[in-house]
Amino acid sequence: MSERLVFTGGRVIDPAAGEDAVRDVVVADGVLAGPGAAEGAERIDASGLVIAPGLVDLHTHLREPGDEHKETVATGTRAAAVGGYTAVAAMANTSPVADNAAVVQAVRDLATAAGLCDVFPVGAVTRGRSGELLADLGEMAAAGVRMFSDDGSSVPTARLLRNAMTYLRAFGDDLVIAEHAEDASLVEGGHMHEGMRSASLGLAGRPAEAEEIIVARDLALARATGCRLHLCHLSSARAVELVRRAKAEGVRVTAEVTPHHLTFTDEDLATYDANLKMNPPLRTAEDRAALLEGLVDGTIDVIATDHAPHAVEEKESEFDAAPPGTIGLETALPAVIAEVVGPGHASLARAIEAMSTAPARILGAADHGGPLEPGRPANLVVFDPDAERVVEAPFSSKARNSAFLGRRVRGSVVYTVLRGALVVAAGKPTR
Amino acid sequence: MNEHLLSMHDLTADDVSRILDTAESFREVGTRVIKKVPALRGRTVVNFFLENSTRTRISFELAAKRLSADVINFSSGGSSVAKGESLKDTALTLQAMGADAIVIRHSSSGSPLQLTRWVGAHVLNAGDGTHEHPTQALLDLYTMRERLGRLEGLRVAIVGDVLHSRVARSLSFGLVKTGADVTLVGPPTLIPPDAPAWGVHVSYDIDGVLPKLDVCYVLRVQRERQRLEFFPSVREYSRFFGLTAERVRLMPDEALIMHPGPMNRGVEIDSDVADLPTSVIEEQVTNGIAIRMALLYLLLGATKEDTS
Numbered sequence: 001m002s003e004r005l006v007f008t009g010g011r012v013i014d015p016a017a018g019e020d021a022v023r024d025v026v027v028a029d030g031v032l033a034g035p036g037a038a039e040g041a042e043r044i045d046a047s048g049l050v051i052a053p054g055l056v057d058l059h060t061h062l063r064e065p066g067d068e069h070k071e072t073v074a075t076g077t078r079a080a081a082v083g084g085y086t087a088v089a090a091m092a093n094t095s096p097v098a099d100n101a102a103v104v105q106a107v108r109d110l111a112t113a114a115g116l117c118d119v120f121p122v123g124a125v126t127r128g129r130s131g132e133l134l135a136d137l138g139e140m141a142a143a144g145v146r147m148f149s150d151d152g153s154s155v156p157t158a159r160l161l162r163n164a165m166t167y168l169r170a171f172g173d174d175l176v177i178a179e180h181a182e183d184a185s186l187v188e189g190g191h192m193h194e195g196m197r198s199a200s201l202g203l204a205g206r207p208a209e210a211e212e213i214i215v216a217r218d219l220a221l222a223r224a225t226g227c228r229l230h231l232c233h234l235s236s237a238r239a240v241e242l243v244r245r246a247k248a249e250g251v252r253v254t255a256e257v258t259p260h261h262l263t264f265t266d267e268d269l270a271t272y273d274a275n276l277k278m279n280p281p282l283r284t285a286e287d288r289a290a291l292l293e294g295l296v297d298g299t300i301d302v303i304a305t306d307h308a309p310h311a312v313e314e315k316e317s318e319f320d321a322a323p324p325g326t327i328g329l330e331t332a333l334p335a336v337i338a339e340v341v342g343p344g345h346a347s348l349a350r351a352i353e354a355m356s357t358a359p360a361r362i363l364g365a366a367d368h369g370g371p372l373e374p375g376r377p378a379n380l381v382v383f384d385p386d387a388e389r390v391v392e393a394p395f396s397s398k399a400r401n402s403a404f405l406g407r408r409v410r411g412s413v414v415y416t417v418l419r420g421a422l423v424v425a426a427g428k429p430t431r
Numbered sequence: 432m433n434e435h436l437l438s439m440h441d442l443t444a445d446d447v448s449r450i451l452d453t454a455e456s457f458r459e460v461g462t463r464v465i466k467k468v469p470a471l472r473g474r475t476v477v478n479f480f481l482e483n484s485t486r487t488r489i490s491f492e493l494a495a496k497r498l499s500a501d502v503i504n505f506s507s508g509g510s511s512v513a514k515g516e517s518l519k520d521t522a523l524t525l526q527a528m529g530a531d532a533i534v535i536r537h538s539s540s541g542s543p544l545q546l547t548r549w550v551g552a553h554v555l556n557a558g559d560g561t562h563e564h565p566t567q568a569l570l571d572l573y574t575m576r577e578r579l580g581r582l583e584g585l586r587v588a589i590v591g592d593v594l595h596s597r598v599a600r601s602l603s604f605g606l607v608k609t610g611a612d613v614t615l616v617g618p619p620t621l622i623p624p625d626a627p628a629w630g631v632h633v634s635y636d637i638d639g640v641l642p643k644l645d646v647c648y649v650l651r652v653q654r655e656r657q658r659l660e661f662f663p664s665v666r667e668y669s670r671f672f673g674l675t676a677e678r679v680r681l682m683p684d685e686a687l688i689m690h691p692g693p694m695n696r697g698v699e700i701d702s703d704v705a706d707l708p709t710s711v712i713e714e715q716v717t718n719g720i721a722i723r724m725a726l727l728y729l730l731l732g733a734t735k736e737d738t739s
Contacts, residue, residue: 199623200440202540202562202597272541316519318539320560 003420004028006038007382010046014053015353016370025051027378030420034374046382049414052352053370054086054379056359057329058178058256059151059232059304062088062119064110065103066095071309071398073110076329077117079307079397081423083329084381084413085117087360087368088307092124093152099124099135101143115431116423118379120363123148125164125177131156134164141171146364149178151232152279154214156184158221165227174364176228176254179218181239182280186210191320193266193281201269203319206281208236215239219246222253230362231255233306235280237290244299254362256302257291259335260326260403264288274315274322275403278308292345295354302362303354305332309399326403330395334409337385342410348385356381367419380417387412396429435554436726437543438563439604447609451573453725454718460497461720470732471500477530479521480506480557482538486692486716487557487566491534494723500731503530518542519549526550532731535559553730561595566726567691568601570719572609574711575646577718578687583610588640590616590672591650591699592661594623598691599650603629614640617650617672620661637672641681648689649674652699665698674700679707687711 005027013020025046028037062076071079073090080088090107092098098107104121111119123140127133129150137148148164155161161177168175187206192198194205215231219242222229234240234255243255264282276282294300308325315322328335336351346354360369367377388410393400416424423430433441442450460466476495480488488504495502505525518537525533532553535543540560547554558564576582587606593599593615603626606613613631615622622633634640641647652668662668669675674688679701682688688700688710696702705712 194624196625196628199625200600200629202560202600204561272544313517313519317517318537318545319541320539 004037004041005044005422006041007044007046007051010049010051010382012051012372013349013352014370014372015349015357016053017372019372020349025372025380027417027420030378032372032374032376032378044415048384049382050348050385051380051382053356053372054368054381054416054418055084055333055355056363056365056368057085057088057305057307057332058230058302058359058363060088060090060307060329061093061309061325062090062107063309064094065106069311073107073119074114075396075398076307076309077111077114077119078429079327079329079395080117081416081418081429082396082413082427083331084333084383084416085329086379086381086416086418087118087120087363087365088329089120089122089147089363091151092122092149093129097124097129098122099127099129101136101139104140104143104145116429117418118365118368120147120365121145122151122178125150125155126160129153131160134160134167137164137167138171141168141175146174147176147178147230149180149232151178151180153184154180154182158217161218162221162225165221165225168227174228176230176362178230178232179214180232181211181214181218182206183210183213186213187279191277192269193283195266195284197266197269201272206279208238208283208287211236211280212238212242215242219243219251219253223249223251226252228252233258233261233280233304234291234294234300235261235283235287237287240290240294240299244294247299254301255294255299256304257295257300258304258306259328259332259339261291262288262295262303263335263339264403272319274319275326275401275405277319277322277324278306278326278403279324292340295340296346296350301354301358303332303336303351304359305329309397310401312400315401325401327395327397327399327401330397331391331402331404331409333383333413334389334411335404337411338409378417378420380415381413382415382417383411383413385411434730435543435547436565436730437547437554437556439565439568439601439608440563442565442605442608444608447569447572447605450569450722450725450729451576453729454573454721457724457728458718458721460724461717467497467499469499470728471495471498474500474531474731475529476500476502476532476534476727477525478502478504478534479525480504480536482536482558484536484558487536490716490719491557491723494720495727497720498724498727500727518545522546522549526552532727555726555730558597560597562597563601564597565601566719566723567598568605569726570715570722571602571648571689571691572605573718573722574689574715575687578711579645582606585611585645586643587611587646587648588614588616588644589648589650590637590674592621592652592656593617593626593650594621595653595656596650602648603631607631616640618662618668621656638678638681641678642683644682644686646687646689647674647682649700651691651693652695669698673698674704676701676703679704685709689715692716
């Protein structure tokens with residue numbers, strides 16, 4: 001990489017260094033450089049734009065191998081780059097499941113070939129995600145996997161999860177189990193948050209206590225084993241409170257929330273819009289307020305997309321037959337600016353910390369998340385924080401099942417820089 | 432009136448009155464020797480039934496035929512997805528064949544609303560999942576109004592599996608809109624926890640409710656709910672929530688007994704009770720045809736060009 005770039009006059013927000021200042025950012029030979037290297041570099045006017053460490057998504061479904069009709073590693077990482085991401089954690093619920101080193105390596109190879117965004121495959125906790133036997137945890141850890149999850153469902157029994165947490169000790173102190181927290185027996189057959197709205201719409205519910213039960217169980221096991229626990233896509237007020245208390249006690253737990261849970265509530269399901277169907281479900285206004293509060297006070301560390309692509313015909317079926325999930329990589333930053341930063345719930349710096357610095361730390365993605373200091377890999381997002389638009393299809397993702405379709409958002413990614421290369425320029429992928 | 436009939440939730444009290452009044456005039460047609468009027472000649476009504484139904488389908492078919500519409504019955508067990516063709520594609524096919532109205536029965540809540548996004552025809556909800564069954568509610572309201580002379584102030588109990596009942600939802604919404612006083616009665620596992628938000632009362636004590644009723648509306652109990660752990664046994668259900676001959680004595684003499692059918696005699700309702708003079712279950716069926724004629728007429732008759 002011999003390309004040299006200098007972004008001039010941008011507002012640099014770098015939570016890892018505690019920096020928020022207007023300055024030039026110089027990129028040379030794939031890494032950040034001091035002002036001395038700016039001479040002769042291609043100059044890009046970044047005035048009015050924000051320069052931040054590239055976003056990191058802890059929760060992406062790339063669908064490959066197995067469900068290439070929904071998304072591929074190539075299309076998913078393209079969507080990620082367009083959304084300002086330089087790294088994503090790819091969930092293990094593919095077919096075959098990423099429960100061994102071979103599948104993990106195959107996904108990495110596909111990402112390398114696409115060259116748009118770093119991919120950190122997540123390994124399954126249990127073999128085939130069937131909740132019966134442990135997956136090849138040691139083999140995957142040896143192959144560089146840092147995060148393990150049966151996302152889509154919780155590890156079904158406390159005993160199996162405890163054994164996984166205990167077993168991982170042999171392979172490193174920084175390995176983390178990420179849990180989808182919903183008690184299977186309480187959510188079976190359910191399609192939305194159980195409450196007033198589900199009662200009126202005649203849809204079977206997925207009650208909030210299903211999440212509380214698993215969160216409480218998992219926190220107890222994390223406390224007992226000392227294993228790091230990451231709680232995916234929190235959705236309920238009481239779960240946030242459980243995490244708050246556990247953190248105060250010193251349990252090694254981190255938590256995430258999605259842009260859609262920060263934006264919508266179950267009231268928005270009145271039209272049976274299947275793009276608003278996801279697990280865990282959109283809950284009440286009180287839950288949404290508690291999620292925002294948890295994000296602001298640091299109980300919730302991360303904003304993650306849970307990017308879940310599905311084919312058009314799958315989402316256009318009957319509401320109860322439609323698969324759960326919304327895509328999110330291309331709308332996450334503008335949704336967060338519109339719904340969290342704009343109304344004054346959190347600063348832009350806090351949003352970037354939750355979308356880049358914190359997830360990079362949890363994932364052990366040392367090249368990402370800042371600090372933006374000379375010699376560090378040049379992984380950057382450059383965006384206009386004020387550009388407003390209405391979300392519409394098509395997307396760079398293969399899918400179009402976005403909960404945000406038709407919604408006004410704020411903020412627009414202009415450049416994404418991956419190890420010094422402009423993978424997105426003028427908002428479009430360059431390769 | 433709206434362009435479609437999707438739910439009681441969508442209707443105003445005035446809409447309900449207009450539908451019941453229109454049904455009143457069609458009721459008489461069913462008593463003639465020649466039970467037919469030319470109101471919808473040349474219009475096509477498709478009965479699109481993706482879930483088993485006998486009485487609702489036949490009732491809609493008779494209603495359309497008595498209005499001289501062309502009627503096509505399109506039935507299929509299971510969902511369209513299971514069949515391989517999507518609901519959307521099937522709907523577009525019906526549209527291409529020139530359906531003016533589509534009467535849909537489907538096991539998925541919300542599917543009639545989805546249909547309106549894809550087709551230009553008028554959509555009538557003949558029961559969607561556990562959501563609503565508005566034509567059943569309207570025929571029930573009609574029957575109550577005809578027998579008791581009013582709806583406002585009527586004290587009505589809806590007894591049974593409210594949680595899974597589209598009839599209970601539609602009837603609750605309709606009764607509350609028209610000023611009736613509704614109490615839902617059943618095992619707590621079968622009453623939605625947030626039901627009071629509909630403007631109804633909730634009771635688990637049927638014997639305490641029965642003496643203060645104008646109408647006791649009994650819902651069908653599905654035996655599979657026992658397997659799903661909502662109640663211990665059909666026997667125990669009957670003992671605590673069944674409308675037995677003994678319990679009927681607690682009701683005022685003139686109070687009506689209603690049931691949407693099909694009945695499980697001996698489970699939610701005793702055989703003797705179903706056959707009492709105050710039981711108007713067959714009248715409900717007869718009135719259903721008039722209600723469905725009224726709805727087809729109001730949706731189709733007054734709209735679009737008349738080419739006859």
